[in-house]
Amino acid sequence: xxxxxxxxxxxxxxxxxxxxxxxxxxxxxxxxxxxxxxxxxxxxxxxxxxxxxxxxxxxxxxxxxxxxxxxxxxxxxxxxxxxxxxxxxxxxxxxxxxxxxxxxxxxxxxxxxxxxxxxxxxxxxxxxxxxxxxxxxxxxxxxxxxxxxxxxxxxxxxxxxxxxxxxxxxxxxxxxxxxxxxxxxxxxxxxxxxxxxxxxxxxxxxxxxxxxxxxxxxxxxxxxxxxxxxxxxxxxxxxxxxxxxxxxxxxxxxxxxxxxxxxxxxxxxxxxxxxxxxxxxxxxxxxxxxxxxxxxxxxxxxxxxxxxxxxxxxxxxxxxxxxxxxxxxx
Amino acid sequence: xxxxxxxxxxxxxxxxxxxxxxxxxxxxxxxxxxxxxxxxxxxxxxxxxxxxxxxxxxxxxxxxxxxxxxxxxxxxxxxxxxxxxxxxxxxxxxxxxxxxxxxxxxxxxxxxxxxxxxxxxxxxxxxxxxxxxxxxxxxxxxxxxxxxxxxxxxxxxxxxxxxxxxxxxxxxxxxxxxxxxxxxxxxxxxxxxxxxxxxxxxxxxxxxxxxxxxxxxxxxxxxxxxxxxxxxxxxxxxxxxxxxxxxxxxxxxxxxxxxxxxxxxxxxxxxxxxxxxxxxxxxxxxxxxxxxxxxxxxxxxxxxxxxxxxxxxxxxxxxxxxxxxxxxxx
DNA sequence: TTGTACGCGTTATCAA
DNA sequence: TTGATAACGCGTACAA
Numbered sequence: 001x002x003x004x005x006x007x008x009x010x011x012x013x014x015x016x017x018x019x020x021x022x023x024x025x026x027x028x029x030x031x032x033x034x035x036x037x038x039x040x041x042x043x044x045x046x047x048x049x050x051x052x053x054x055x056x057x058x059x060x061x062x063x064x065x066x067x068x069x070x071x072x073x074x075x076x077x078x079x080x081x082x083x084x085x086x087x088x089x090x091x092x093x094x095x096x097x098x099x100x101x102x103x104x105x106x107x108x109x110x111x112x113x114x115x116x117x118x119x120x121x122x123x124x125x126x127x128x129x130x131x132x133x134x135x136x137x138x139x140x141x142x143x144x145x146x147x148x149x150x151x152x153x154x155x156x157x158x159x160x161x162x163x164x165x166x167x168x169x170x171x172x173x174x175x176x177x178x179x180x181x182x183x184x185x186x187x188x189x190x191x192x193x194x195x196x197x198x199x200x201x202x203x204x205x206x207x208x209x210x211x212x213x214x215x216x217x218x219x220x221x222x223x224x225x226x227x228x229x230x231x232x233x234x235x236x237x238x239x240x241x242x243x244x245x246x247x248x249x250x251x252x253x254x255x256x257x258x259x260x261x262x263x264x265x266x267x268x269x270x271x272x273x274x275x276x277x278x279x280x281x282x283x284x285x286x287x288x289x290x291x292x293x294x295x296x297x298x299x300x301x302x303x304x305x306x307x308x309x310x311x312x313x314x315x316x317x318x319x320x321x322x323x324x325x326x327x328x329x330x
Numbered sequence: 331x332x333x334x335x336x337x338x339x340x341x342x343x344x345x346x347x348x349x350x351x352x353x354x355x356x357x358x359x360x361x362x363x364x365x366x367x368x369x370x371x372x373x374x375x376x377x378x379x380x381x382x383x384x385x386x387x388x389x390x391x392x393x394x395x396x397x398x399x400x401x402x403x404x405x406x407x408x409x410x411x412x413x414x415x416x417x418x419x420x421x422x423x424x425x426x427x428x429x430x431x432x433x434x435x436x437x438x439x440x441x442x443x444x445x446x447x448x449x450x451x452x453x454x455x456x457x458x459x460x461x462x463x464x465x466x467x468x469x470x471x472x473x474x475x476x477x478x479x480x481x482x483x484x485x486x487x488x489x490x491x492x493x494x495x496x497x498x499x500x501x502x503x504x505x506x507x508x509x510x511x512x513x514x515x516x517x518x519x520x521x522x523x524x525x526x527x528x529x530x531x532x533x534x535x536x537x538x539x540x541x542x543x544x545x546x547x548x549x550x551x552x553x554x555x556x557x558x559x560x561x562x563x564x565x566x567x568x569x570x571x572x573x574x575x576x577x578x579x580x581x582x583x584x585x586x587x588x589x590x591x592x593x594x595x596x597x598x599x600x601x602x603x604x605x606x607x608x609x610x611x612x613x614x615x616x617x618x619x620x621x622x623x624x625x626x627x628x629x630x631x632x633x634x635x636x637x638x639x640x641x642x643x644x645x646x647x648x649x650x651x652x653x654x655x656x657x658x659x660x
Numbered sequence: 661t662t663g664t665a666c667g668c669g670t671t672a673t674c675a676a
Numbered sequence: 677t678t679g680a681t682a683a684c685g686c687g688t689a690c691a692a
Contacts, residue, residue, distance in 0.1 A: 003685095006685065016663045017685090022662090027688095031661065031662075032661065049446050050686075051387070051686070053386045057669065058667080059668090062383070081427075082402050094426060117394075138377065223610075257614075276403070276553075280584050282612050333669095336669065337669075345679085346680075347671095347679090365678085383670090387684045387685065388670045388684055389670080389671070390684080661692100662691105664690085673680105675680085676678080
């Protein structure tokens with residue numbers, strides 16, 4: 001029951017703790033093979049496990065990374081977490097996870113908690129400007145890596161994907177299918193994400209010499225939002241819809257199902273994120289895929305203090321059947 | 331940049347570290363209000379954050395819980411993690427998350443890592459018998475709480491749901507819709523889960539005085555498995571299918587879509603878990619819901635050393651449209 | 661080749 | 677009402 005410490009081990013092996021430490025940390029090149037073997041054998045036998053708290057206290061390195069997400073239920077974040085966790089474990093790090101429900105206070109609390117635990121870096125998907133302020137005020141700029149929801153200030157470390165390009169990609173796909181009147185279901189408008197996607201989207205339409213109209217509805221990136229906004233959408237004459245994340249598109253699918261409306265016959269839809277599930281919807285959802293693993297790798301580089309402080313990775317359009325050609329302009 | 335310690339704080343305030351410690355831990359009932367105020371003010375001003383490693387070293391309490399999951403991408407585990415994380419945070423604990431891909435070695439590695447970090451308890455969804463052995467060998471019985479995938483030995487702590495009942499529920503629903511020839515797509519047969527569900531399922535059919543037949547196909551709880559097994563299922567004459575988790579059912583939906591087979595017209599399907607997405611499938615999936623939050627609460631109780639060591643919680647059938655009455659027996 | 665001694669940031673036990 | 681001081685378990689100069 002009692003925990004074996006290095007002291008116990010030393011006594012048992014008839015050597016000093018210093019010797020034990022050297023052996024266990026593979027810095028025993030100058031020790032006799034006999035003692036090395038003895039110590040290692042005993043460590044195994046007694047089931048010695050080093051105390052990371054003591055180690056961290058001494059070395060000031062915790063081998064621990066904190067990840068703060070708004071929602072571990074959102075498949076996009078989950079996939080991201082999985083990749084990050086994978087790379088981290090490979091590199092010998094431990095992952096601490098905190099969930100904030102997208103609430104500002106929770107985000108700041110999470111940062112504080114992680115600071116207490118002396119995690120080496122925090123990877124943060126922040127939903128509020130106040131969190132950025134907090135990081136700035138406390139001079140945590142090099143301690144926090146912002147992920148996905150970006151405020152593009154040079155003082156911050158961040159990794160994200162190219163939202164402007166994503167918006168443009170969607171617009172081009174819609175235009176290719178002759179949609180010039182489109183509804184745009186955004187997320188909260190203070191997200192840089194949202195602004196960028198919209199900017200890219202609008203830019204493409206403007207470049208294109210054809211009259212067009214874009215009407216925005218603001219959602220909050222939840223399934224529920226898509227479901228609720230459906231009522232408004234049903235009444236609207238426009239039939240091409242760009243949902244700024246897949247979750248809201250799913251909500252809309254659901255509303256259509258309830259209302260016995262056939263999406264294939266009535267709507268042209270594009271989502272964003274390419275979460276795993278959307279390919280199983282009917283019709284399968286056309287969407288913009290963010291390069292999750294590449295982003296996770298960049299995060300790793302930032303953790304290891306390599307590479308650029310800012311990374312904006314390219315996205316790709318995944319064409320599925322939810323985007324049909326509109327036959328004629330109304 | 332440099333971290334403020336209690337020593338710094340003590341010097342600044344002109345008191346001893348002991349005093350500082352007392353103030354910060356709210357055990358200063360016998361100190362003068364003046365010093366209390368001074369210390370607290372300075373702590374705020376200098377941005378003092380206590381070092382949890384030092385604290386843990388001393389108190390032997392890390393306020394940390396380790397959660398080991400096979401797959402943080404599986405919506406069922408994710409929802410579970412969310413609830414556990416929620417209750418944990420409420421209680422002032424930190425959550426360490428580890429992902430194992432369902433690989434035996436990874437599971438054991440994760441346990442070791444968490445031991446090093448002196449987490450107070452480990453919550454473990456284990457996929458391998460070898461992991462149970464490991465826990466037993468190392469006398470970790472009271473250190474590990476097994477979740478969901480249970481080996482029902484009294485020596486272990488575990489929290490799960492009533493798989494036997496779940497299987498029975500499914501059978502009764504199928505019988506109510508006059509299905510007496512059914513396919514059963516299971517998970518790996520060494521899972522106690524799978525055995526129990528099957529036992530409950532069979533029992534109900536046996537009790538019912540009507541000729542019946544149950545054919546099992548073994549999957550591995552992934553979407554892919556459902557997709558692959560579809561080929562076999564298509565060739566089979568039986569049209570009622572019990573998938574032992576929703577993911578495999580989703581895979582089957584996908585295969586049907588690819589093959590242009592209408593589920594509504596051809597099949598009666600029941601899944602298991604009630605992950606969020608299945609209600610958005612078409613047709614929405616009938617499935618067995620596990621009481622996720624109740625399970626998370628039990629886990630909390632076990633962490634806090636309250637309540638029974640073993641908990642098996644009741645499940646409920648969620649009826650949706652994937653289960654139609656079969657019109658006539660073939 | 662190995663051991664001694666100290667420090668990391670806390671808490672807890674005394675004594676003052 | 678406060679302050680020394682000894683742990684906690686580990687790493688690491690430096691000495692032997």
